[in-house]
Amino acid sequence: MKFSRRNLIKSLAALGSVGFSTKVLAQDKSNPNNLPPNLPEWTPDLGAGVDENPYGSPSEFESNVIRRNVPWLTASSQSSVNFTPLQDLEGIVTPNGLCFERHHGGVAEINPTDYRLMVNGLVNREMIFSIEDLKRFPQVNKFYFLECAANGGMEWKGAQLNGCQYTFGMVHNVQYTGVKLSDLLRETGLKPKAKWVLAEGSDTSGMTRSIPIEKILDDCLIVWAMNGEALRPEQGYPARLVVPGWEGNMWIKWIRRLEFGDKPYMTREETSKYTDLLTDGKARMFTWVMEAKSVVTSPSPEKPILYKGTQQLRGLAWSGKGKIKRVDVSLDGGKNWRTAQLHAPIMTKSLVRFTLPFEWRGEELLIQSRAMDETGYVQPYIQDLQKIRGKNSIYHNNSIATWLVSKSGKVDNVRLG
Ligand SMILES: Nc1nc2c(c(=O)[nH]1)N[C@H]1C(S)=C(S)[C@@H](COP(=O)(O)O)O[C@H]1N2
Numbered sequence: 105m106k107f108s109r110r111n112l113i114k115s116l117a118a119l120g121s122v123g124f125s126t127k128v129l130a131q132d133k134s135n136p137n138n139l140p141p142n143l144p145e146w147t148p149d150l151g152a153g154v155d156e157n158p159y160g161s162p163s164e165f166e167s168n169v170i171r172r173n174v175p176w177l178t179a180s181s182q183s184s185v186n187f188t189p190l191q192d193l194e195g196i197v198t199p200n201g202l203c204f205e206r207h208h209g210g211v212a213e214i215n216p217t218d219y220r221l222m223v224n225g226l227v228n229r230e231m232i233f234s235i236e237d238l239k240r241f242p243q244v245n246k247f248y249f250l251e252c253a254a255n256g257g258m259e260w261k262g263a264q265l266n267g268c269q270y271t272f273g274m275v276h277n278v279q280y281t282g283v284k285l286s287d288l289l290r291e292t293g294l295k296p297k298a299k300w301v302l303a304e305g306s307d308t309s310g311m312t313r314s315i316p317i318e319k320i321l322d323d324c325l326i327v328w329a330m331n332g333e334a335l336r337p338e339q340g341y342p343a344r345l346v347v348p349g350w351e352g353n354m355w356i357k358w359i360r361r362l363e364f365g366d367k368p369y370m371t372r373e374e375t376s377k378y379t380d381l382l383t384d385g386k387a388r389m390f391t392w393v394m395e396a397k398s399v400v401t402s403p404s405p406e407k408p409i410l411y412k413g414t415q416q417l418r419g420l421a422w423s424g425k426g427k428i429k430r431v432d433v434s435l436d437g438g439k440n441w442r443t444a445q446l447h448a449p450i451m452t453k454s455l456v457r458f459t460l461p462f463e464w465r466g467e468e469l470l471i472q473s474r475a476m477d478e479t480g481y482v483q484p485y486i487q488d489l490q491k492i493r494g495k496n497s498i499y500h501n502n503s504i505a506t507w508l509v510s511k512s513g514k515v516d517n518v519r520l521g
C-alpha cells in the first residue's frame with residue numbers, strides 16, 4: 105500500500121483511527137496504572153537530587169546497553185576484546201563508555217604528570233613532549249571511526265555469531281581532540297631519509313607498528329580527548345595515536361615513542377599478526393586500509409521486528425578511503441536494491457548513519473546492506489573476497505552480511521550461497 109494521504113486516512117479509519125495500535129508480536133509489559141489518563145507513579149514525589157551522581161550515568165532502564173565479550177575469544181581479561189553495542193546506538197557518535205576495547209596487555213594506568221612522548225631517530229632534533237607541551241600546538245577536532253582488522257573475523261567460514269554486536273561491534277566512532285603530527289614534526293624537523301615511523305605503546309604488550317611517513321604527514325594525530333573529555337584509560341589515556349581509516353591495531357594507545365627510520369621495522373604485529381594468509385601459503389602484509397563496509401543495526405538479531413506495518417530500518421556505513429557516497433539495502437537477499445537515506449554529517453573516514461522506511465506484512469526477509477565510497481569502491485560479498493583471498497583469513501572481512509527475518513519477527517545472522 106502506498107502512503108498517499110487518502111490511503112492513510114482510509115486505513116486509519118479502518119483501524120479505528122490509531123495507526124500505532126497494530127502491535128501484533130510485542131508483549132506489552134506496561135503497568136496500566138502509569139498510562140494515560142492516569143497520573144504516573146513518578147509524578148507525586150520529588151525526584152533524586154542533582155548531587156547524588158556527580159559524573160552521571162545512563163538510566164537504569166538502559167542497563168542492557170553495554171559492551172559485551174565472547175568468552176571463547178577472550179584469552180584473559182588482560183588480553184581481551186569486547187564489542188560496541190551498535191544495535192542500541194543512534195546517530196554516529198559512540199559514547200565513551202560503550203567504545204569497544206582491544207588490549208593485549210591490560211589497561212596501563214598513567215598519571216598524566218609522568219607522561220611523556222619521545223620523538224627520535226631520523227629527525228633534526230630529538231624531543232620529548234609532555235601533555236601540556238602537546239596542548240600548545242594548534243588543535244584539531246575530528247570524527248574518525250576505529251575498526252579492528254579482526255572485526256567480523258569469526259564470520260569468514262560462515263555465520264558464527266548471532267548478533268550485530270558480536271559480528272560488527274569492533275568499531276567505534278569518536279570525535280578526537282589533538283594535534284596533527286605534521287604540525288608536531290615541524291618542531292623536530294625530519295631528515296630526508298626518514299620514510300617510516302615506529303609507533304610504540306608504553307603498556308606491557310610493547311605494541312609497536314611501522315607507519316609510512318606519507319600517512320603520518322597526511323592525517324595522523326596525537327590525541328588526548330574523545331567526545332569532549334579526556335581519553336578513557338581503556339582508549340589510551342593520556343594520549344594515543346590516531347591513524348584515520350587504517351586498521352585499529354596501528355592506533356597505538358598509551359603512546360610513548362615515535363622513532364623515524366628509513367624502512368619498516370617488521371614488528372610482530374605486522375609480520376605474524378594482522379596479515380592475511382592466502383591459499384598459496386603466502387601472506388599479504390601491510391594491508392592497512394579498512395575498506396567500505398556497512399551493517400543494518402535494526403532490524404538485527406538483537407532487534408527483532410515487533411510490529412507489522414511501517415518500519416524504520418537503521419544502519420551504519422564507513423570507509424577507510426574517504427566519504428561514504430551511497431548505501432543500498434536489499435530485503436530479498438540481494439535480488440532488488442533500494443537506496444537508503446544518508447544522514448548528515450557525512451565525514452571522511454567516519455561512520456555515517458543511514459535509514460530506510462519499509463512496510464512489513466509478516467513475510468520472511470533477507471536483509472542486506474551494501475556501501476559505496478567516494479572512490480567508487482563497492483562493498484563485496486564474502487564469496488568475492490574468498491575468490492581472491494581463500495578461506496584462511498581472519499582479518500579485513502568487510503563483506504555484506506545477511507539478516508534473516510522470520511515470520512515471527514525474529515532475526516538471525518545467516519550465510520547465503
Ligand atoms: N599500546 C597499545 N595500543 C593498542 C593496542 C594495545 O594492546 N596496546 N591494541 C590495538 C588494537 S588491536 C586495536 S583494534 C585498537 C583498539 O582501540 P580501542 O581499545 O580504543 O577500541 O588499539 C590498538 N592499539
Ligand SMILES: [Mo]
Nearest residue numbers: 252253352353
Ligand atoms: Mo585490533
